[in-house]
Amino acid sequence: MNELKSDLSVVGKRIPKLDASLKAMGRAEYIQDIKLPGMVYGKILYSSYAHANIIKIDTSKAVALPGVHAVLTGEDIPGKMKMGFYKDNPPIKKGKVCSFRDEVAAVAAKSPEIARKALSLIEIEYEELEGIFDPEKAMKKDSPLVHEKNKTNILKLPWKLHYGDVEKAGEKAAFTVEDRFSTTWVTHCCLGTSGAVALFDANDNLTIYTNTQIPSLAQKDFLEALKAMGLENKRARVIKPVIGGGFGSKLDTYAYEHIAILLAHKCRKPVKLTFDRQEEFKATSTRQPAIIDIRQGCDKNGKLLFRDIKMILDNGAYTSWGATTPSVMMMPVTSLYRVKNVRYSAKCVYTNNTYSQAMRGYGNPQATFAIESSMDMLAEKAGIDPIEFRRINRNHPGDVTPQKFKITTCGLDLCLDTVEKELKENNIKQKGVGIGIASLIHVGGGARIYKSDGCGAILKMDDYGKVDIFTGGTDMGQGLDNITAQIVAEELGLFAEDINVVHTDTDVCPWDVGAHASRSTFVAGNAALGAAKKVKEKLLEFGSKILDADPGDLVLRDRLIFVPGDNEKKMAIDKLLRKAHFSPGGTMLMADFFYDPDNENLGKEFKGNMSMTYTFGVHGVRVKVDVETGKVEVLEYVAAHDVGRAINPLLLEGQVYGGVVMGLGYALTEEVVHKKGKNMNANFRDYKLFTAKDAIKIKAPVLETPDKDGPFGAKGIGEPGCVPTAPAIANAIYDAVGVRIYDLPITPEKVLAALKEKNN
């Protein structure tokens, strides 16, 4: 860590997660722990086919089963109740199913056992249709159609840009590489499975407990659902229990939530609908699989001249946020390294597979796998050391990228130096051992993908020097509560434990666009800081009167307000608060703040400074490849990031460790195996997640380049950890044994096959 001189007393401290003890003691309340009086249990019946017409549904036996409170089929779903980015997904399907994940019926019963039994009593007659599971084939004219009314499987989406002139630049290039890369389905594997509890009050106002990263947008979805149900002008209150992992999986609302709402309204009882692990694997969304054709070229000095990328994305049967990941892929495509001529297009294609969703990095890992693999290949062709090649092309502070991203702070050089030093120290060339690196750019100061990128905060102080802050920001395990508490404590001269962060309830917490795009530290942090600054001003103003001092001379620190060096002018902050409260015209200190960053929506040509700042990083890895088995062992891993300022280095490192391990799984082991649309490995035995036992020692140097707009200079660091891991490993494998794997995950089988091919 490049130690910054700092007179900060709380920001920068390694304070463990504030709810750690609660979790360790088993007293955190997850969705599974919610029990309400009169609550009944919902279950969903899924399709038996990847693609089929529903001829007939007979629910009569289920309805007749004692203990069953409600049974729903597609016929019960209001026509306007549709989910997802394209509103092409009703919570229960009618007429036709388009994937094994399609919901065909749901029940509520007084116990989960009865609900399960009721599902088994529902009789459905299907007429199977030919399915389509390959997006390239699905693009062909004679392909079966997933949604007939569209007349094509290709989604009408605008993901296409061309800046500069790629063709002309291509002609000038001294060296050019062109390859195809591909990635498959992986999933979030949240340890807390999905679920919701919905209930209505007597006036048809909804309360829903749900795992969500987007309480305010979920509220909007649910209000629209209520409207579709004919319930106008009602309230929808969203309460988040403790969330056992998000990683983007909770950036949309889902069928289980809408079904819980419909069942609750039908029953007039609270309905709880939670997923078991198998359901979690089968009925939640994945990272979007991508087929990526990339061409890059540089001049004879290694200067990057152009980048040309075409992608085909398997959209699955419905359109959630996965279909919008190309908008984020554009970021590394246009802005990772200096490159003036860029062309990019992406096609999303309906298939009868599962549909995709946001997942940590939101397209960035897929794109960066292709770009950074290709970069190494181009460096080799140009005869330049891959680290040096990146140094030549690195981004600089002050750059404006072709997409009009304004690079303010940029520690990419620092990261390259640090990783190089770590990797090359004691680097004795061994057989089968190699090193590889890959860089990343990611939004680090919000990301305006909605009409507002804002977050609100309300803060109140009590008579005892304690603070309650209600924030729109969501802590889903990543530690936003700590970040918020440390920022507020720093600003008000208190300790982190003096700050109580409330982020669980839309009745209490102001609006926020959601916990995505690594934006929470930056945006929610600035919202909290803004509210704290307003209260601080009042504290200083009142303190200046009481202590007879200039407000500018007063310091808040260690629960004290004082003029440094003047022992007479010092008072405990809680005492000052009581004086403010119990004086004539007394008041309590409260403040609100809404922070919406001054960033831009991408315009027509996908240009605009979508984030206030950008986070950079370089990952370096040393691997050993067993040429007999193809197995890749990670010997050393360095993940250096330019984070602006580490509000809490302990949690920041945790984010990096977690990200890297997720990236390692993406690189080496993880895959949701689908056969003709059917999930074949819906459990942790067959889905090869990196576990604690597989974890390796990761070095996570934190490089600080305080950002002028970040709270205390901080940038976002939630996602980067998993972005460049796969290409760094692919590059290291190539360095070790001279074979390149183009398709994730890099399994021993693929390595072995490549070695065989190379040796032939």
Next chain:
Amino acid sequence: MNELKSDLSVVGKRIPKLDASLKAMGRAEYIQDIKLPGMVYGKILYSSYAHANIIKIDTSKAVALPGVHAVLTGEDIPGKMKMGFYKDNPPIKKGKVCSFRDEVAAVAAKSPEIARKALSLIEIEYEELEGIFDPEKAMKKDSPLVHEKNKTNILKLPWKLHYGDVEKAGEKAAFTVEDRFSTTWVTHCCLGTSGAVALFDANDNLTIYTNTQIPSLAQKDFLEALKAMGLENKRARVIKPVIGGGFGSKLDTYAYEHIAILLAHKCRKPVKLTFDRQEEFKATSTRQPAIIDIRQGCDKNGKLLFRDIKMILDNGAYTSWGATTPSVMMMPVTSLYRVKNVRYSAKCVYTNNTYSQAMRGYGNPQATFAIESSMDMLAEKAGIDPIEFRRINRNHPGDVTPQKFKITTCGLDLCLDTVEKELKENNIKQKGVGIGIASLIHVGGGARIYKSDGCGAILKMDDYGKVDIFTGGTDMGQGLDNITAQIVAEELGLFAEDINVVHTDTDVCPWDVGAHASRSTFVAGNAALGAAKKVKEKLLEFGSKILDADPGDLVLRDRLIFVPGDNEKKMAIDKLLRKAHFSPGGTMLMADFFYDPDNENLGKEFKGNMSMTYTFGVHGVRVKVDVETGKVEVLEYVAAHDVGRAINPLLLEGQVYGGVVMGLGYALTEEVVHKKGKNMNANFRDYKLFTAKDAIKIKAPVLETPDKDGPFGAKGIGEPGCVPTAPAIANAIYDAVGVRIYDLPITPEKVLAALKEKNN
């Protein structure tokens, strides 16, 4: 109702309680409904004697009982953990018990049954002491002492004033009356019995669910309790479940709360401690019994010249807020009618009886019983019609009373006229039938009895034209939620159902001194109004830009913002909010406000304008007395109040009806019977509460004299309904059959005895 011309659209509307359907459906969560994971159950063992030394306590058998998690005796209570106004009351007693209500041990067990069984296994050896149960006897030198260290049973309390010169005025009086009146114990009879659930987090921060009218002051008490337990700098979160009636009973913290805290800390589990009905009767506090000697005199024209009152109050064994009721009694003593020469003194005396607490009216009913009975007697002596006599002496707007109360609005004349008209209409003199009236003055604009009389409010609006407001004010069934919602809705041009009032949680709600002194409509109403005004200003400012109109021309009403008469300049408020949110530099509308009225603490001589305004009222009653049985039948009841402005006439009338019925019980039937300190009627069969079947038709004319400081002109009306009921009835009985009853309740036995004595 004197119909005020009003262009208000929500204030003044008869909107049923917002939580009525929730309560009717049985879905309101009372303390009894709270269930937390791992929760165990607490029970308290009470003294077997009114006054005794504890020789020995053996808890070994209770400790050994399977399922018992903790046993506490007085030995486990930290020395500094004391309750009440004088901090003379530890939650479990050690060494000596001073009343049957004294707590001597407590247990927590996995079921209430085991807890009860455990109590029965605790063996205590007592040495009985002589008890003292009569406050007059307790004042004598040779009386047994309740607290030996005090060396007297008379509390050191300052309740004494003398304004003008009562002796000199007495010499000038043409007519004088002098009598003794007395009142006994009555109790609140909340339908929701008392209880608390306490739990600690891993860092020893406390959360307590409890029925309280004083969340902020209770929080302070609990923080002091934690400190006494050695837990410094912790947080105490107070959550109020739905409260089933307060009436002043919840204006202090009690042993059951402190015991729940101690048990929870010992167990490391949530501990629930709730009272059954018998315990509620025996172990909660009563209205303070009083012996009142009153002397009043007037000149020959009926002008009141002096009032001289001495009181003896039975304090019971410990000192809670009951001991401070004389400070409120001073209000009618000095300020009900114009009277320049006033003398007042009150002595509170320890006895081995139960101790008293605040109860609706807080001393005012006791004092007004004596004053208004005496007023009738003086009127008779002076030969003046009792209504006319009051008219002569009535308060006027602009008066400053001897205690320096500033009468701003005063509708006492209107009330007298209205009641006279009602009573004298169709008044045919019948044998055994008579009419009586009595007036009241009460604080109607807060009551500064603490360092702050303030209340905070935080308000936020969402994208849908809905409001969440967090208020310090407490709804305990009286309807403050409606009042708050109607005030905010009126100010912001919304409907009452658009406003969600959150008042349940000190983590969320700003500070408030408590729901007492009929202050909530005025103070919490002004706090809500203040926050609404700030948001309104922002709405108008933004609206003026969008609609191209002068902010001063814009009106908010019916969910619309518009320039009246200009159909072009009109927009739905929710749409405007979305525009404000989703514009560049967008924001959500939020505001906070802390309202602390400009009233005064009573000074050294008990002078000071303790309330911003005062509420007046006159009750008139027609009774029929059965001379054979002594039974009094109420034929007609008129309760006219000057309320400033009725925010919600439906709820206001409800307050009056409820108050009058409580007053009727006080007048005629209610008494907690104590024999040598022992409660003899701890159930609803023997404690004669007026029930629905006993209720009579009450007319409640609402007289509006909008007050300049009240929210939309409103004054407080929570307590007045029960203040003058007893003297109105006593006066009517005298009018009917010529006997005067000096001692409450006016039972048939007392009436019969008086009739007998009169006839002899």
